Amino acid sequence: MSRVIFNTANSSRNSSASASAGMSAAPLDARRRPLRDLRISVTDRCNFRCTYCMPREVFNSSYEFMPHSALLSLEEIARVAGVAARLGVQKIRLTGGEPLLRKNIEGLIEMLARLRTPDGQPLQLTLTTNGTLLAQKAQALKDAGLNRVTVSLDALDERLFESMSDSQVSVNRVLKGIDEAARVGLAPVKVNMVVRKGMNDEQILPMARHFRHSGHILRFIEFMDVGSTNGWNLDQVLTGRQILARIAAEFPLEPVQADYRGEVASRWRYVDGGGEIGIITSVSQPFCGDCTRARLSPEGKLFLCLFATQGHDLRGLIRDGASDDDLAARLAGIWSARDDHYSELRGQHTPDQPKIEMSYIGG
Numbered sequence: 610m611s612r613v614i615f616n617t618a619n620s621s622r623n624s625s626a627s628a629s630a631g632m633s634a635a636p637l638d639a640r641r642r643p644l645r646d647l648r649i650s651v652t653d654r655c656n657f658r659c660t661y662c663m664p665r666e667v668f669n670s671s672y673e674f675m676p677h678s679a680l681l682s683l684e685e686i687a688r689v690a691g692v693a694a695r696l697g698v699q700k701i702r703l704t705g706g707e708p709l710l711r712k713n714i715e716g717l718i719e720m721l722a723r724l725r726t727p728d729g730q731p732l733q734l735t736l737t738t739n740g741t742l743l744a745q746k747a748q749a750l751k752d753a754g755l756n757r758v759t760v761s762l763d764a765l766d767e768r769l770f771e772s773m774s775d776s777q778v779s780v781n782r783v784l785k786g787i788d789e790a791a792r793v794g795l796a797p798v799k800v801n802m803v804v805r806k807g808m809n810d811e812q813i814l815p816m817a818r819h820f821r822h823s824g825h826i827l828r829f830i831e832f833m834d835v836g837s838t839n840g841w842n843l844d845q846v847l848t849g850r851q852i853l854a855r856i857a858a859e860f861p862l863e864p865v866q867a868d869y870r871g872e873v874a875s876r877w878r879y880v881d882g883g884g885e886i887g888i889i890t891s892v893s894q895p896f897c898g899d900c901t902r903a904r905l906s907p908e909g910k911l912f913l914c915l916f917a918t919q920g921h922d923l924r925g926l927i928r929d930g931a932s933d934d935d936l937a938a939r940l941a942g943i944w945s946a947r948d949d950h951y952s953e954l955r956g957q958h959t960p961d962q963p964k965i966e967m968s969y970i971g972g
């Protein structure tokens with residue numbers, strides 16, 4: 610039986626003991642990383658076909674999305690989240706696919722907002738969206754208990770935005786969503802721009818100019834080799850350092866201290882007080898050493914890395930009548946055996962099976 614190491618009791622116990630005694634203790638993985646964040650993908654469907662995520666050649670009418678019956682119900686999701694909170698999760702991000710397409714996402718948020726950490730704190734609840742439905746849903750999301758949103762936007766140029774998202778949606782609609790989210794208090798809004806060299810890198814400066822002094826935090830993400838359908842190659846990656854250099858040439862920047870262990874973006878602020886930006890460098894400067902994230906797929910598989918090829922089924926356990934203690938023991942066991950650090954190994958080995966797709970697990 611595998612050993613489960615906990616970071617609260619300054620000793621280790623084995624996993625059978627954890628089922629009865631250690632349920633509020635937080636397990637450490639094989640690299641001594643605690644479980645702090647849970648990303649929940651609530652659907653594998655999306656109303657965009659971003660070329661780097663759901664290329665239409667693959668995600669078309671012959672692609673088999675998950676049937677509704679395969680998805681975890683909202684109650685099942687909230688149950689897993691509650692158990693995860695007992696084990697140390699402090700922050701939950703809802704994602705997808707496009708999470709605002711999931712029916713009654715507000716109902717799920719209400720359930721999640723009632724959860725507490727072992728020391729009685731509410732969880733931080735966030736959501737990543739393409740912004741198309743945000744203007745109409747922001748108030749309901751806020752009322753349900755959501756704390757913040759991250760909105761993906763890869764270009765301000767209409768033509769480029771349409772071609773990258775492979776949709777008819779206007780940039781303006783997404784910008785309205787961002788403003789409405791900020792207005793109702795889902796702030797600060799983070800805006801994610803995936804930078805693909807030769808595709809949208811000339812939008813870095815227009816985006817920086819647009820979001821300076823807006824109160825929103827623009828974050829630049831290196832194009833990643835997630836999944837196996839987006840034709841990734843290293844030549845299309847503009848590194849965080851190169852992105853920073855382009856911005857700093859027009860607007861001098863200074864570093865900002867990270868807020869907490871495991872923060873994925875390195876933070877910078879404009880010296881002239883124009884606000885803050887973030888850079889996510891999972892390709893050029895991996896941050897696996899501090900990775901405290903687990904990911905739950907729409908049908909209830911727990912993945913321990915964005916680049917995993919296999920998940921651990923929780924739905925079977927739940928539908929077979931497992932108690933919360935059974936679930937907690939299973940989760941603790943899975944987490945304690947985790948040794949993933951894909952980004953640090955990138956290029957050194959090729960997984961023998963296809964990696965999971967971003968639209969399935971949610972980034």
Ligand code: SAM
Pocket residue numbers: 655661662704705706707708737738739740759760761801802803830831832833834835839967968971972
């Ligand atoms: N549909 C929502 C959205 O776009 O915000 C949530 C899901 S999407 C998979 C989550 C994030 O992953 C988005 O910010 C998206 O830009 C990012 N993403 C998708 N594919 C990526 C890739 N290959 N490299 C880097 N980021 C990627």
Ligand code: SF4
Pocket residue numbers: 655656657658659662663705706707739761967968
């Ligand atoms: Fe949809 Fe988000 Fe993927 Fe774009 S990045 S296709 S919006 S899931």
Ligand code: SF4
Pocket residue numbers: 891895896897898900901902913914915916949950951952953
């Ligand atoms: Fe975490 Fe895997 Fe990304 Fe490393 S590669 S930071 S372990 S999700």
